[in-house]
Amino acid sequence: xxxxxxxxxxxxxxxxxxxxxxxxxxxxxxxxxxxxxxxxxxxxxxxxxxxxxxxxxxxxxxxxxxxxxxxxxxxxxxxxxxxxxxxxxxxxxxxxxxxxxxxxxxxxxxxxxxxxxxxxxxxxxxxxxxxxxxxxxxxxxxxxxxxxxxxxxxxxxxxxxxxxxxxxxxxxxxxxxxxxxxxxxxxxxxxxxxxxxxxxxxxxxxxxxxxxxxxxxxxxxxxxxxxxxxxxxxxxxxxxxxxxxxxxxxxxxxxxxxx
Amino acid sequence: xxxxxxxxxxxxxxxxxxxxxxxxxxxxxxxxxxxxxxxxxxxxxxxxxxxxxxxxxxxxxxxxxxxxxxxxxxxxxxxxxxxxxxxxxxxxxxxxxxxxxxxxxxxxxxxxxxxxxxxxxxxxxxxxxxxxxxxxxxxxxxxxxxxxxxxxxxxxxxxxxxxxxxxxxxxxxxxxxxxxxxxxxxxxxxxxxxxxxxxxxxxxxxxxxxxxxxxxxxxxxxxxxxxxxxxxxxxxxxxxxxxxxxxxxxxxxxxxxxxxxxxxxxxxxxxxxxxxxxxxxxxxxxxxxxxxxxxxxxxxxxxxxxxxxxxxx
Numbered sequence: 001x002x003x004x005x006x007x008x009x010x011x012x013x014x015x016x017x018x019x020x021x022x023x024x025x026x027x028x029x030x031x032x033x034x035x036x037x038x039x040x041x042x043x044x045x046x047x048x049x050x051x052x053x054x055x056x057x058x059x060x061x062x063x064x065x066x067x068x069x070x071x072x073x074x075x076x077x078x079x080x081x082x083x084x085x086x087x088x089x090x091x092x093x094x095x096x097x098x099x100x101x102x103x104x105x106x107x108x109x110x111x112x113x114x115x116x117x118x119x120x121x122x123x124x125x126x127x128x129x130x131x132x133x134x135x136x137x138x139x140x141x142x143x144x145x146x147x148x149x150x151x152x153x154x155x156x157x158x159x160x161x162x163x164x165x166x167x168x169x170x171x172x173x174x175x176x177x178x179x180x181x182x183x184x185x186x187x188x189x190x191x192x193x194x195x196x197x198x199x200x201x202x203x204x205x206x207x208x209x210x211x212x213x214x215x216x217x218x219x220x221x222x223x224x225x226x227x228x229x230x231x232x233x234x235x236x237x238x239x240x241x242x243x244x245x246x247x248x249x250x251x252x253x254x255x256x257x258x259x
Numbered sequence: 260x261x262x263x264x265x266x267x268x269x270x271x272x273x274x275x276x277x278x279x280x281x282x283x284x285x286x287x288x289x290x291x292x293x294x295x296x297x298x299x300x301x302x303x304x305x306x307x308x309x310x311x312x313x314x315x316x317x318x319x320x321x322x323x324x325x326x327x328x329x330x331x332x333x334x335x336x337x338x339x340x341x342x343x344x345x346x347x348x349x350x351x352x353x354x355x356x357x358x359x360x361x362x363x364x365x366x367x368x369x370x371x372x373x374x375x376x377x378x379x380x381x382x383x384x385x386x387x388x389x390x391x392x393x394x395x396x397x398x399x400x401x402x403x404x405x406x407x408x409x410x411x412x413x414x415x416x417x418x419x420x421x422x423x424x425x426x427x428x429x430x431x432x433x434x435x436x437x438x439x440x441x442x443x444x445x446x447x448x449x450x451x452x453x454x455x456x457x458x459x460x461x462x463x464x465x466x467x468x469x470x471x472x473x474x475x476x477x478x479x480x481x482x483x484x485x486x487x488x489x490x491x492x493x494x495x496x497x498x499x500x501x502x503x504x505x506x507x508x509x510x511x512x513x514x515x516x517x518x519x520x521x522x523x524x525x526x527x528x529x530x531x532x533x534x535x536x537x538x539x540x541x542x543x544x545x546x547x548x549x550x551x552x553x554x555x556x557x558x559x560x561x562x563x564x565x566x567x568x569x570x571x572x
Contacts, residue, residue, distance in 0.1 A: 060456050065363060086464045094460045100453040103568045104475055114461040167461065 010077070011036050011175045011207030012057070017071035019049070019056050019231075021064065026052045027231045030071070034224070036174070037205040039197065041222035041239070043212050045259050049231040050211040051097070054177050057209070058092055059085040076174055090118050093168025097180045099160035101152035101167070108148040110163060111135065111170045120172065130170055137200065138166035139192050158189025165193060169200065176200065178210040182217070194221050215255045219243055227251050292548060299542035302326065302535050310542055314508045318533040326539040330508045332546065334424060334516035338498065339491040341428025341512065342435055343484050349432070350440040350483075355469055358447055370444070377437035385497030388430040393501055396429070397421030401513050416511035422503030425512040430501055431494055435487040442486060446479035446565050447472065454569060475569060482561030489554040493547060495520035519543040 012034040019027040026049045034040045042050050052061070059080055061067040073080040080088045101110050111131045114120075121127045131148075135141040140162045144155070152160055161181060168176060178197065182190035198221055200206045212218050218225050218239065225242050227235040227250070235242055235251045246252050253259050266274055302310060305323055313327025353373065357366045401418035409415055450472055458471035473480065503515020504525055523540050530537035 055456075058460065060459055063455070063459060084464075086462060086468075089460060090463070092460070094456075096453055096456060098453050100451075100457045102454070102457065102471075102475070104477065117461065117463040117467050119463075164457075171461075 009035050011038075011075065012209065013072075013074040013077075014057065015072040015074070017053070017056060017069070017073065019052055019061070019070075020068040021052070022066045025231065027056065028233075030228075030233055032224075032226055032233075032236055034175070034207045034209060036207050037201050038224065039201050039208040039210065039222045040224045040226060041210050041212055041218035042226045042228060043215060043218045043254070044228035044234075045254065046213060047230075048228040050213075050228055051179050053228070054094075054179050054209065054211055058089060058094055058177055060094075090171070091174040092177055093171045093173035093175070094177045095161070095164050095168050095179065095181045097183055099157055099164055099185070101155075101160050101163050103151065103153060105151075106149045107144050107152060107155075107163065110152060111167050114167060114171050118171065130172075134166040134170035137169050138162045138196055140166055156189075158185040158192075161185050161189065162193065162196075165196060173206060176206050176208045178208065180211050180213065183213070197221060215257070227254060229254075295541055295545045295548055299538055299545045302538035302542045305535060306539075310539065311546065314506060316506045318529075318536050320532060320534075323535045324533060326535065328519065328522075328539070328543055328546070330506045331517040331519045331522045331543065333508065334427075334502065335492050335518040335520070335547075337424050337512065337516070338427040338431055338502070338518055339488045341425065342431035342491040343488050345429060345432035346436045346439050346487055347484060349436050350443060351473070351480075353436070353440050354443055354447055358444065359469060373437045373440055377441055381434055381494060381497045382500075384430055384434050385500035388426065388497060388501040392430060393421040393426050396423075396426055401425065405513065412510045413512050416509060416514050418513040420503065420515070422501055422515050423513050424502065424516045427498045427502040427516070427518070428512070430497055431491040434494060434497065435491050438490055439483045439487040442483035442562065443476060443480050446476040446562065446569075449566070450475055450569055476565050478561040478568065479565035482558040482565065485554050485558035485561065489551050489558065492518070492554075493520055493551060495524050499524050519547050 010033055014030055014032050017027055017030040018025065030053060032040065042053060044050050055061045056069055057073050057075075057080070059073075061069060062085060069081065075088060075091055078088065101107075102113070105113060108131055111134050112127055115127065115130055121130055132141065135144060140159060143159055144150075144163075147154065152163055155163060161184075165181070176197070181197075182193050185193075194217070197208055197210065201208050210217075210222065222239045224237065225235070225239050226233060227242070227248075229250055234248050235246060242251065243255065246255065250259070306313075306326060310326060311328055311332060314329040315325045315327040316330075317325040353369075357369050357373075361369065397418055397420070401414075401421070401423070404414050405416075405418060454475060455472070458468050458475075462468035462471055498518050499521035502518060502521055504517055504521060505515040506517060507514055509516075523543055526536065527540060530540055
C-alpha cells in the first residue's frame with residue numbers, strides 16, 4: 001500500500017466523515033487529502049458545513065455535547081479520533097473567522113503560550129526567536145516590535161487577525177486550518193494574509209486548508225478545491241480544472257456568484 | 260449606557276413618573292451615610308481615631324465610659340479572611356466540576372441547588388454551626404491541630420468551648436461559597452465561544468484549557484472574592500451565634516472574638532442605658548459602611564472589567 005514517504009507527504013487525510021449536530025446531519029461522507037505544501041480551499045455558500053468540517057478535523061466539536069462524528073481524520077498518519085485530541089492539535093495551527101487573540105495576555109504571550117505549553121522550545125532565547133520568527137512571518141513584526149508587552153486590544157482588527165496567524169505559525173504546524181480568516185477584515189490585511197499563507201505553504205511545506213465563501217479567493221490561492229453544498233461534496237479536484245471546467249451545475253452557479 | 264437614545268417627547272412624562280422610584284433608593288443610601296455619620300459623631304469627638312485603634316470596652320452609666328473597637332474590627336477582618344481563603348478553592352472546584360465535568364442534567368441540578376443555597380436565611384447556617392460545626396471543630400479539629408502544631412501562633416491557644424474566630428470564619432465560608440460561585444459562573448459561562456475555541460486549540464491538555472479560561476475571568480474571580488469578603492464582613496446573626504462574643508484580642512483563631520456586626524447585634528439593646536454606647540455602635544456601622552462600599556465598588560468594577568475584556572475580541 002502506501003509507502004512511508006507517501007504517508008509523510010500526506011499531512012491530512014479525511015475518510016468518510018459524517019457529522020451530526022443534534023438530529024441534523026451537517027456533513028455527509030466527506031473524503032479528501034491534503035499533501036504537505038499544498039493548499040486546499042473549501043468553498044461553499046454559508047450553511048454548507050465548511051466551518052463544521054474544520055472543527056471536526058481539529059476535534060473542536062468535542063466540546064459540543066450534541067455533536068456526533070463518524071469517519072476518520074488522519075493528521076500526519078495519526079487518527080485524530082483515537083488519540084489524545086490535545087496531542088493531535090500540536091501539529092495544527094488554527095485561525096478563526098473573527099480575530100480572537102487572548103485578551104488577558106500580552107502580544108508576546110499570545111504567541112509564546114502555545115509553544116510553551118506544548119514544550120516546543122527548550123530555552124527563553126529559543127522562545128524569543130520563535131516569537132520573532134512567527135511575527136515576521138505574519139508581517140506583524142514591524143508593527144509590534146516596540147510593544148510586545150502591550151495587550152492585543154491596542155491592535156486594529158486586521159493586525160489582531162495577523163497576530164492570530166502568528167500564534168498559529170508559532171506552533172510550527174504541519175497543518176494550518178483557516179476558517180474564513182479574511183472575512184471580517186479590510187482588503188489590505190486580507191491580501192497580506194493570503195500572501196503569508198501562500199508563502200508558508202511554499203517555503204515551509206505547510207499543508208493548508210482554507211475555508212472561504214468567495215470563489216475568487218479560492219482561485220487566487222489554492223491548489224485544490226472542495227466545493228461543499230448542504231454538507232455534501234459536490235466537486236473536488238485541482239483548482240484549475242474546477243475553475244475552467246466544473247462538472248456540476250451547482251459549482252458553475254457558485255463560481256458565477258449566483259448562490 | 261452612554262449611547263442610549265433619548266425617548267420621544269410623549270414618553271418623557273412616563274420617564275419622569277419613574278424617576279421617584281430610582282431616586283428613593285439612591286436617597287436611602289445617602290441618608291444612611293448621613294445618619295450613620297451624624298449619630299456616630301459624639302463618639303468620634305470623644306475618642307477620636309483611637310476609637311478604632313484601641314481595645315477597650317468599659318461602659319458607664321454615669322459618664323462617657325471607655326470604648327475601643329479594635330477587637331471587633333480585627334475579628335471582622337480575621338473571620339472574613341478565613342472565609343475567603345476557604346471559599347476560593349471551594350468555589351473554583353465547584354465551578355470546574357459543574358461547568359466542565361458534569362453532564363448537563365446533573366450540572367443543572369447542582370447549579371440550581373447552589374443558587375438556592377445562596378438565598379437561604381443565614382440564621383439557619385448559624386443554628387447548624389452551633390449544633391454541628393462547633394462540636395465537630397472542637398472535638399476533632401482544633402484540639403488535634405493545637406496538640407500537633409500548636410507552636411504556630413494562629414493555633415497556639417487551648418480551644419475551649421469551640422466558639423471561636425475559626426468557627427465563625429468557616430461558617431461564613433459556607434455562606435459565601437454559593438455567592439462567589441454564582442458570580443464567577445456568570446463570567447465563566449459567558450466567555451465567548453471564539454475564545455473558548457482558541458483556548459482549546461492552543462492548550463496542551465484539559466488542565467491547561469481550564470487554566471486558560473480561569474485566566475480569562477481572573478478579574479471577575481478577584482471581584483467575586485471582594486464581594487464575598489464584603490458579605491462575610493457584614494454577616495451578623497449567624498456569626499453572633501458561633502463567635503463567642505468576647506473582646507479578647509488574640510492572634511489565635513481558636514479563641515472567641517467579636518465582629519462589628521455581631522457586636523452591634525449583641526449590644527444594641529443595652530446601649531440605651533449607657534450614654535455613648537449607641538454612638539460607638541453607630542461608628543462601628545460607619546466603619547462597615549465605608550469598607551463595604553469600597554469593597555463592593557472594587558468588586559463590581561473588576562467584574563465589569565472581566566466582561567469588557569472578553570467582549571473586546
